[in-house]
Amino acid sequence: MDDFAIKVEGLGKKYLLQHQATGRRYTALRDVLTEKAKALFGGQKSATGNRKSVEEFWALKDVSFEIKPGEVMGIIGRNGAGKSTLLKLLSRITEPSTGEIRLRGRVASLLEVGTGFHPELTGRENIFLNGAVLGMHRAEIRSKFDEIVAFAEVEKFLDTPVKRYSSGMYVRLAFAVAAHLEPEILIVDEVLAVGDMDFQKKCIGKMESVTGQGGRTVLFVSHNMDMISKLCSKAILLNAGKVETAGDVEEVTRVYLTRTAPTGKFIPDRPGRCLRSVSIDEDALRQDKLIIKIGYCFSGNVITPTFGVVIFTEAGSPIFGSNTLYHPPAARPDNALEGEATVFFENLPLWPGRYKISVWLNDSWSPIDQEDNALTFEFMTAKTPLNAPAPKFIGPVHLPASWTIIRGETNL
Amino acid sequence: MRPTGYETNLFIAPELVGAAKYRFRFRFPPGVGRIRRLKMNELVIKAGKAERHYWADLWRFRELFFFLSWRDILVRYKQTVIGVLWAVLKPLLTMLVFTVVFGKLAKLPSEGMPYAVFVYVAMLPWQFFSSALAEASNSLIANANMISKIYFPRLVIPASAVIVCFVDFLISTVILAGLLAWYHVWPTGRMLWLPLFTALAFLASFGISLWLAALNVKYRDFRYIIPFIVQFGLYVSPVGFSSATVREKCGDLAGQLYALNPMVGVINAFRWALGSNAPFDPTALLLSVLVTLGLLFSGLKYFRATEKAFADII
Numbered sequence: 001m002d003d004f005a006i007k008v009e010g011l012g013k014k015y016l017l018q019h020q021a022t023g024r025r026y027t028a029l030r031d032v033l034t035e036k037a038k039a040l041f042g043g044q045k046s047a048t049g050n051r052k053s054v055e056e057f058w059a060l061k062d063v064s065f066e067i068k069p070g071e072v073m074g075i076i077g078r079n080g081a082g083k084s085t086l087l088k089l090l091s092r093i094t095e096p097s098t099g100e101i102r103l104r105g106r107v108a109s110l111l112e113v114g115t116g117f118h119p120e121l122t123g124r125e126n127i128f129l130n131g132a133v134l135g136m137h138r139a140e141i142r143s144k145f146d147e148i149v150a151f152a153e154v155e156k157f158l159d160t161p162v163k164r165y166s167s168g169m170y171v172r173l174a175f176a177v178a179a180h181l182e183p184e185i186l187i188v189d190e191v192l193a194v195g196d197m198d199f200q201k202k203c204i205g206k207m208e209s210v211t212g213q214g215g216r217t218v219l220f221v222s223h224n225m226d227m228i229s230k231l232c233s234k235a236i237l238l239n240a241g242k243v244e245t246a247g248d249v250e251e252v253t254r255v256y257l258t259r260t261a262p263t264g265k266f267i268p269d270r271p272g273r274c275l276r277s278v279s280i281d282e283d284a285l286r287q288d289k290l291i292i293k294i295g296y297c298f299s300g301n302v303i304t305p306t307f308g309v310v311i312f313t314e315a316g317s318p319i320f321g322s323n324t325l326y327h328p329p330a331a332r333p334d335n336a337l338e339g340e341a342t343v344f345f346e347n348l349p350l351w352p353g354r355y356k357i358s359v360w361l362n363d364s365w366s367p368i369d370q371e372d373n374a375l376t377f378e379f380m381t382a383k384t385p386l387n388a389p390a391p392k393f394i395g396p397v398h399l400p401a402s403w404t405i406i407r408g409e410t411n412l
Numbered sequence: 413m414r415p416t417g418y419e420t421n422l423f424i425a426p427e428l429v430g431a432a433k434y435r436f437r438f439r440f441p442p443g444v445g446r447i448r449r450l451k452m453n454e455l456v457i458k459a460g461k462a463e464r465h466y467w468a469d470l471w472r473f474r475e476l477f478f479f480l481s482w483r484d485i486l487v488r489y490k491q492t493v494i495g496v497l498w499a500v501l502k503p504l505l506t507m508l509v510f511t512v513v514f515g516k517l518a519k520l521p522s523e524g525m526p527y528a529v530f531v532y533v534a535m536l537p538w539q540f541f542s543s544a545l546a547e548a549s550n551s552l553i554a555n556a557n558m559i560s561k562i563y564f565p566r567l568v569i570p571a572s573a574v575i576v577c578f579v580d581f582l583i584s585t586v587i588l589a590g591l592l593a594w595y596h597v598w599p600t601g602r603m604l605w606l607p608l609f610t611a612l613a614f615l616a617s618f619g620i621s622l623w624l625a626a627l628n629v630k631y632r633d634f635r636y637i638i639p640f641i642v643q644f645g646l647y648v649s650p651v652g653f654s655s656a657t658v659r660e661k662c663g664d665l666a667g668q669l670y671a672l673n674p675m676v677g678v679i680n681a682f683r684w685a686l687g688s689n690a691p692f693d694p695t696a697l698l699l700s701v702l703v704t705l706g707l708l709f710s711g712l713k714y715f716r717a718t719e720k721a722f723a724d725i726i
Contacts, residue, residue: 012459015724029631092457092563093723101457115561116480120487132479133562 005185005217006067006090010099013060013085059085060241063099067234069184072218074228074249076256077238083221084189086238087111090219091187105184105217108135112189114174119163123154123173126162130177144180151206152176179206185217207231225253225315254314254354274298274369278359280377290345292375294359297338298368306362307341312373313396314354323360351398354378466716470565481572485579499580500587503535510535510652520653524689526595532588533686534651534679537613540581541675542642548573548621549628549638556726566719567712570625574618581610592686602685609681616674616704622711626718629726649675654683656690671696674704 060082067073075083088094090101091109116133117126127148131141141148149155152173154165162170188207207220208231222228228235228249235252237245245255276295284291292309308323322343333339355377360370455465489496507528514520515527522530551573552559552566559566592599624641628634650658655676659667670676671693677700684692 028633029637030633032631088723089457093560095720096457096459098459100459103455103457107455109562112557112561116483116558118483118487120490121483125483125486129479129483132476133558133564135476138475 003068004066004102005069005071005104006065006219007102008066008090008099009064009101011060011063011086011089011096011101012058012098013082013089013094014097015057015059017055017057058241060089063238063241063243065236065243065246067217067219069104069217071234072220072232074232074235074252075219075221075238076225076228076235076253077244080240081238082241083238084111085241087187087189087219087221103185106135107185107187108181108183109187110134110178110181110189111187113171113178117162117170117174120161122161123149123158123165126173127177130174134178134181135183136181140182148176148180151179151202175203179203183216185219187219189221225256229253229315274361275359275371275374278357278371278374280357280375282377285348285377285379288346288348290348292343292357292359294341294343294361295339296341296361302337302363302368304364305336306364307343308360308362309343310358310360312356312358314356314376316356319350319355319396323362325364348379349398350379350396351394352379353396355396466565470567473564473568476564477568477572480568481575484572484576488576496583499583503532503539503584504587506539507532507535514652518653520657523654523656523683525683525687526597529591529595529597529686530654530683530688531652532591533682534649536581536584536588537610537678537682538646538649538651538675539584540577540613541617541678542645543580544574544577544617544621545624545642546638547577548617549624550635552625552629552722552726553635559726560723566722567622567715570621570715571618574614574621577617578614597687600687602687605681606685609678609685612681612701612704613675613678615708616678616700619704619707619709619711622715623707626711626715629722630718645673645675648673650679654690655680655696668695668699671699672703674700674707676700677704 063082063086075086077083085094087109088111089096090103091107091111093109093111114130116130118129121129127145128138128141132138149158152169152175154169154173157165157169162173165173218231220228220232232249234247235249236243237252237256245252274296276297277293278295279293281289281291281293290311294307294309296305296307298305306324308321310321311319313319322345324341327343329341356373357375357377358370358372359374361368510531511527514531515522525533548570551569555569558564559569624634624638628638655667655670658670662670677697680690680693681697683690
């Protein structure tokens with residue numbers, strides 16, 4: 001029962017928002033003095049005057065959870081849901097307003113790569129400095145120095161000030177130091193979303209080996225659901241400062257992804273947009289056909305209206321798409337300032353699962369309007385067995401294939 | 413919904429499955445785990461509770477303190493044309509001007525020392541004090557990024573700023589040795605007291621720095637006040653003249669009150685150690701020590717109290 005690495009109980013963080021006419025960010029002593037002087041000479045402040053209205057804002061409220069040692073926990077939620085605040089509280093950067101946190105083991109938090117880097121210092125000097133900032137000891141850094149340098153691929157530039165580094169090199173060096181931390185509890189913000197593709201892969205590989213070894217507890221925040229479901233076993237969904245769902249990573253990501261887009265029909269909320277509605281035919285979907293209808297209305301003169309759709313996996317990788325330039329319609333009505341465009345896909349080659357649709361509208365190639373993640377749909381098909389693998393394991397595309405198996409020795 | 417066992421039938425590269433989840437499910441036997449974890453210290457962060465581990469933490473972060481000071485020193489002397497010479501030129505040039513103005517033009521008494529030595533000896537602690545104030549009060553803002561991204565005792569930052577100024581101080585001390593040799597001032601046993609007086613100067617600088625650094629985070633117009641304090645301080649501290657002059661012109665009481673300025677005690681002590689013929693004034697020194705300690709402890713208290721909110725307001 002008391003076997004935990006992190007235990008959070010009733011955690012809350014309150015900020016005071018000052019609604020001031022001037023909108024100044026910092027308090028100036030000048031203002032404080034004038035306020036005091038006014039209060040002294042003017043007696044009571046007038047109730048309607050320029051009194052600051054102070055509003056309480058709970059960035060986090062009543063958050064409780066527990067993480068077992070060796071568990072890798074993902075934290076997801078929309079912007080402003082309280083993810084960063086939670087990380088800041090866990091890494092002791094700010095104090096909680098209510099509740100308590102218990103941490104067992106050495107904690108290191110990576111809310112940013114390259115904290116404390118100084119542009120004037122060389123790569124070598126910055127490795128030591130950043131290591132110290134992250135809580136490594138000098139001996140520890142020294143023993144891992146070569147490994148860090150090799151990982152960052154900056155051997156040649158070790159004695160060059162980092163201000164002369166390319167941004168890629170800078171980020172690689174910064175991440176390399178961070179990646180060689182060996183705490184018992186690691187708190188990571190979205191720091192992996194840096195560098196080029198190759199380096200990102202390397203980072204994910206490193207993260208996987210870090211989370212895999214020796215039962216290290218990891219708390220990981222990201223917007224990338226692929227990465228979350230790849231790295232984490234459990235997840236917490238935060239919404240408006242509260243825990244909405246917690247549990248198995250797949251369940252939680254599903255809740256989150258469903259939340260971001262309703263299935264069936266989509267109508268943009270802003271007035272003055274050209275996309276009026278997006279809908280899919282659910283009956284056709286059961287027969288492996290995808291029919292997407294796009295309602296539109298142009299406000300000005302559009303010479304060559306071009307419609308396009310892109311189908312994404314639940315985690316956000318594009319699978320296929322189509323548009324009226326690649327697949328031109330048989331006929332185009334004249335003066336069609338308002339109407340509906342429909343696209344048909346037959347024999348959908350997808351595994352059962354959840355997919356997302358984005359829709360865009362161009363005049364030739366110049367964008368007019370677009371809606372990312374306009375719709376989410378669940379694809380179930382009669383063709384595949386019910387125990388089909390999830391698309392995240394074998395990819396979303398289901399191609400017809402045939403196997404033969406023979407007996408006897410192989411020729412290889 | 414998670415397929416169990418299915419994926420083992422398919423050929424899947426482990427990195428696609430998330431090696432983390434399936435490969436390592438090893439746990440220590442319960443007993444082993446318990447012993448290990450009981451030894452491991454548990455950290456409890458509670459709302460509104462003062463840090464119990466604060467001083468232990470400060471000790472734990474000594475390496476960060478070392479590296480930050482090292483960084484600031486490196487950066488200070490990198491990419492400057494004459495590098496370390498700056499630390500020497502500043503007090504040297506000021507000394508020249510003061511010697512000419514106070515010594516030659518105003519012909520003020522110099523407690524029996526060559527005027528140049530008389531001024532330089534005072535210039536050393538004063539320069540240390542004033543640059544420490546300026547650097548440290550700005551240090552938290554300059555490291556705002558670190559403060560909002562990482563935990564460490566914030567005390568480390570102004571402390572390392574003061575240390576950098578202290579290095580400058582040590583460098584300018586070398587010039588003092590040269591100056592003493594030039595004017596044939598021979599060291600006496602009194603010089604052995606210098607480290608103690610230096611410590612006093614250090615504590616005074618650090619105490620006021622803590623106040624200013626913390627206030628500067630909260631009230632951003634403090635950075636306009638600080639240069640003024642430093643400039644003002646130069647005139648109310650006996651750098652260019654003797655504190656005996658103040659006593660002569662304004663009376664004994666004023667002379668005692670004058671020592672409320674902690675730098676008065678420090679400068680007098682420095683001059684005394686290097687051969688001034690003015691009588692040693694223990695009351696003034698004691699007063700300066702008391703004021704210094706008061707500033708230090710109240711500074712620490714105020715800094716500790718505001719420190720928790722730094723990340724929120726910086």
